[in-house]
Amino acid sequence: MSISAQEDTTSVKEETKYTSSFFETTRIVLGQSIENPEHGKLIFLIQHHFGRVNTGIYEFFGLDQATIRLGLEYGINKWLAVGLGRSSYRKTYDGFVKAKILRQSKGARNMPLSVSYFGSIAINTLKWENEELENYFSSRMAYTHQLLIARKFSPSLTFQLTPTLVHKNLVRTIEDKNDIFATGVGGRVRLSKKLSLNAEYFYVFPNQIVSRDYDNSFSISLDIDTGGHVFQLFFTNSNPIIESGFITETTGKWTSGDIYFGFNISRAFTLVYPNDVW
Amino acid sequence: MEHQITKHGSRVFLAILIILTGWGLNSCYYDNVEELYPNPPTCDTTNVTYSGTVAPIMAASCNSCHSTTSASGGIITDNYDDLKSLVDGDRFWGAINQQSGYSPMPQGAEKLNDCKLAKIDTWIYAGAPNN
Numbered sequence: 478m479s480i481s482a483q484e485d486t487t488s489v490k491e492e493t494k495y496t497s498s499f500f501e502t503t504r505i506v507l508g509q510s511i512e513n514p515e516h517g518k519l520i521f522l523i524q525h526h527f528g529r530v531n532t533g534i535y536e537f538f539g540l541d542q543a544t545i546r547l548g549l550e551y552g553i554n555k556w557l558a559v560g561l562g563r564s565s566y567r568k569t570y571d572g573f574v575k576a577k578i579l580r581q582s583k584g585a586r587n588m589p590l591s592v593s594y595f596g597s598i599a600i601n602t603l604k605w606e607n608e609e610l611e612n613y614f615s616s617r618m619a620y621t622h623q624l625l626i627a628r629k630f631s632p633s634l635t636f637q638l639t640p641t642l643v644h645k646n647l648v649r650t651i652e653d654k655n656d657i658f659a660t661g662v663g664g665r666v667r668l669s670k671k672l673s674l675n676a677e678y679f680y681v682f683p684n685q686i687v688s689r690d691y692d693n694s695f696s697i698s699l700d701i702d703t704g705g706h707v708f709q710l711f712f713t714n715s716n717p718i719i720e721s722g723f724i725t726e727t728t729g730k731w732t733s734g735d736i737y738f739g740f741n742i743s744r745a746f747t748l749v750y751p752n753d754v755w
Numbered sequence: 756m757e758h759q760i761t762k763h764g765s766r767v768f769l770a771i772l773i774i775l776t777g778w779g780l781n782s783c784y785y786d787n788v789e790e791l792y793p794n795p796p797t798c799d800t801t802n803v804t805y806s807g808t809v810a811p812i813m814a815a816s817c818n819s820c821h822s823t824t825s826a827s828g829g830i831i832t833d834n835y836d837d838l839k840s841l842v843d844g845d846r847f848w849g850a851i852n853q854q855s856g857y858s859p860m861p862q863g864a865e866k867l868n869d870c871k872l873a874k875i876d877t878w879i880y881a882g883a884p885n886n
């Protein structure tokens with residue numbers, strides 16, 4: 478890129494400086510961050526949390542139970558990434574695409590925000606509750622569409638807004654909406670070169686989920702970058718780990734102590750060395 | 756060169772978007788249980804027994820993790836004696852009702868439906884007999 482810029486003009490031309498490192502990794506806590514796996518890099522992600530801390534000493538404050546998602550995500554090029562995962566919550570398989578639309582930049586091109594699209598499909602593979610009914614495979618599926626809109630205000634402060642649409646093919650009652658609109662807000666405060674504090678909150682707009690209890694998801698995490706790995710130690714009130722779950726099926730309440738402690742571990746492997754390093 | 760890559764990239768991007776949108780719309784349904792299954796079986800909570808009612812629910816939803824051979828968290832639900840001591844021990848009802856302060860069960864799955872819970876409630880209320 479810099480070569481072509483130099484060739485284009487003999488006079489001093491301003492270069493575009495793209496902002497990078499909005500977040501340590503591809504997740505803020507549970508939700509997607511604006512970061513993609515870099516071109517040619519495969520990220521192996523272990524997302525894991527224990528049971529509720531308010532179950533007390535008998536359950537060792539939740540450590541007797543675990544919910545886990547194993548995931549792989551790959552940067553196909555500098556703007557497109559794909560991922561696959563399997564969570565223990567409802568034995569769910571998921572696949573996603575994540576595409577960069579705009580990149581925050583300064584210089585020749587001035588762009589105040591980075592914007593990406595995230596779309597995922599989740600397939601619940603639990604046994605049918607009632608096998609005598611005519612059950613449809615489509616009833617297992619849920620979709621999530623998100624716009625990730627982020628701005629890095631300073632080297633230590635990033636903010637992200639995440640308008641979200643979750644579609645469920647099957648809901649319980651006529652009053653329940655198949656399309657559920659929500660919005661996420663999240664951010665990162667960098668404490669040092671290796672440490673960041675992240676938080677995120679998903680607000681589900683009212684009167685969409687009627688037949689069951691739910692609560693909005695709120696999570697905080699401490700990110701530790703060890704060089705090769707990123708560890709995220711977090712607290713959340715959400716049991717599910719994938720988007721269609723934790724945004725619309727969170728039942729824990731922070732005020733009642735229904736808090737799960739967990740950690741994400743992500744490790745990047747370089748599969749392809751791109752010529753066009755950015 | 757740079758321009759060609761950019762042009763090519765945006766075409767591929769458009770194609771992928773169109774394919775994904777098409778697929779997404781195709782497999783999108785707006786179903787709900789009430790309309791899809793309009794005649795739900797009525798919930799009969801008479802003649803509830805351990806062997807005929809409760810044990811099959813445990814077998815379908817609990818025993819895969821809580822059997823005598825692999826007792827997650829030390830909890831066993833696949834025989835009467837262990838289940839009875841669990842019921843008497845007071846954590847059972849809170850867990851299967853997914854109440855605050857209890858481990859929501861079955862873990863990672865849908866809560867047992869109202870009818871199953873009503874049957875278990877009836878059985879516990881009758882003293883959780885071995886019948």
